[in-house]
Amino acid sequence: MNAVPGDFGFHSAPATKLAIAVIGAGPRGAGLARAFQVCPDWELAAICDVDVNRASIMGKQLGTVPCFETIDELLDCVEVDAAAIATPLxxxxxxxxxxxxxxxHVLADEPLADSLSHAQEMAAEARMGSLVLMAGRPHSYEPSIQKIQKLIDAGSLGDIMFVEALLSETNLLNTERDVFWDLAPRSFAVMDEVLPGGLAPLDVSAFGGDPLGTGRDCVGHIYFRLPNDAPVHLHVNRLSRSKCHQLLIAGTRLTVVWDAGVQKERLRVYDPSSPALQKLSTPPVPELNLLQLPGEDGTGPSVEQQTMERMADAFSRNIRRQNDGHSPNSPTSRILAVLEAVSRSRSLDGQVSGVVSPLGDTHGGLADDWPQSVLWPT
Ligand SMILES: NC(=O)c1ccc[n+]([C@@H]2O[C@H](COP(=O)([O-])OP(=O)(O)OC[C@H]3O[C@@H](n4cnc5c(N)ncnc54)[C@H](O)[C@@H]3O)[C@@H](O)[C@H]2O)c1
Known part of the structure; x- marks a missing residue:
């Protein structure tokens, strides 16, 4: 499906439910499993984790969901239509x-893989089997994110002057990849939803540090420019004492601040001309009044759970509609191309590094070059 503003209800369940297995029983897998259990179009058929104790704890919490240690074993024993992958990168x-x-069919977190070439291989396999391969981006189903999109599309912010983003958490155990690959994709996915033209830098600079000597950057800064030359700065930090996911977009008319760390008032709007930079209590533009949802006021299920459920619903719609000719988008390729440029820049001590498309030319035809099987709400 495409994330249609205001279209937050589940579609009515068809006669036959789709069966799904969740692979990876960490917090992400648990959130996905709960979402698939709630969505009327899905039946949660199995859970898999190489740590079988973890899988069985989750299976018991969710009822009597069968658990497996390997995906091969699971596929041998249970008939499923799709897999939701929540393993580490x-x-x-x-x-x-x-x-x-x-x-x-496969739903996997953004980035889909640990390299552009691996993601391309997955997309080619999906295309060959006429399967949906969907990148998981729960935040794009958030009303607050869709409000930012609407404000920007309507020109309500004026010209964008600068963008600041912060993603931090405490995770000293995760040394599989550096902090850029670990945390930046979550912020990139949000930027790709809201920035005019999506996440499309021509080049990036990245600086990082590993103050605890873990062997990989744990703190990092990424810089690039929007097409109007406005600077964008993303700070990623997994040594922080606080968990934050924030995005500030400063326009000449309005500044918006999105904060995923709160349930209520995730989106605040400021008038930059006010000397005290006061928060606007009355919506200054009609777009802000749209897309109000029950639950955004802090009551009911968490925003995270609601968005996860909408994503599960979107996945089933994509599967059921995959042959109806609606056109896909390719943000996944963009995020991987940007991440690879970040790694190149970091290895060159922050030197500016061009973002290279899957076909090897500088950013340009990414969307057109990405295989049809990668579906993402436009
Ligand atoms: N937790 C979050 O808030 C969050 C947010 C956004 C994205 N993510 C993404 O989700 C991924 C998982 O997050 P998490 O917090 O649940 O991590 P986690 O490490 O706690 O859990 C991952 C689970 O996957 C299992 N696993 C590893 N390899 C496997 C394999 N081959 N087959 C089956 N199971 C396997 C591990 O044993 C582990 O239990 C992260 O790497 C991240 O990219 C997480």
Whole structure:
């Protein structure tokens, strides 16, 4: 499906539910599993984790969901239509390829894989099997994010002057990838939803540090420019004492601040001409009044759970509609291309590094070059 503003209800469940397996029983897998259990179009058929104790704890919490140690074992024993992959980044390509080769649709977190070439391999496999390979971006189903999109599309912010983003958490155990690959994709996915033209830098600079000597950057800064030359700065930090995911977009008319760390008032709007930079209590533009949802006021299920459920619903719609000719988008390729440029810049001590498309030319035809099987709400 495409995330249609205001279209937040589940579609009515067709006669036959789709069966899904969740691979990876960490917090992300648990959130996905709960979402698939709630969505009327899905039946949560199995859970898999190489740590089988973790899988069985989650299986019991969710009822009597069968648990498996490997995806091969699961696919041998249970008939499923799709797999939702919630493993760490390094295992995403392998598990997704196993599922795709077995003819299963796949939902995997952004970035889809640990390299552009691995993601392309997954997309080619999906295309060959006429399967949906969807990148998981729960935040794009958030009313507050869709409000920012609307404000920007309507020109209500004026010209964008600068963008600041922060993503921090405490995670000293995660040394599989550096902090850029670990945290930046979540912020990139949000930027790709809201920035005019999406996340499309021509080049990037990245600086980082590893103050605890873990062997990988744990703190990092990424810089690039929007097409109007406005600077964008993303700070990623997994040594922080606080968990933050924030985005500030400063326009000549309005400044918006989005904060995923709160349930209520995730989006605040400021008038930059006011000397005290006061928060606007009355919506200054009609777009702000749109897309109000129950739950955004802090009551009911968390915003995270609601967005996860909408994503599960979107996945089933994509599967059921995959042949109806609606056109896909390719943000996944953009995020991976930007991440690879970040790694190149970091290895060159912050030197500016061009973002290279899957076909090898500088950013340009990414969207057109990405295989049809990668579906994402436009
Ligand atoms: N937790 C979040 O808030 C969050 C937010 C956005 C994205 N993510 C993404 O989701 C991924 C998972 O997050 P998490 O917090 O649940 O991590 P986690 O490490 O706590 O859990 C991952 C689970 O996957 C299992 N696993 C590893 N390889 C496997 C394999 N080959 N087959 C089956 N199971 C395997 C691990 O044993 C572990 O239990 C992260 O790497 C991140 O990219 C997480």
């Amino acid at each position: 390094g295992a995403r390509h392998g598990t997704a390829m196993t599922a795709l080769r077995a003819g299963k």
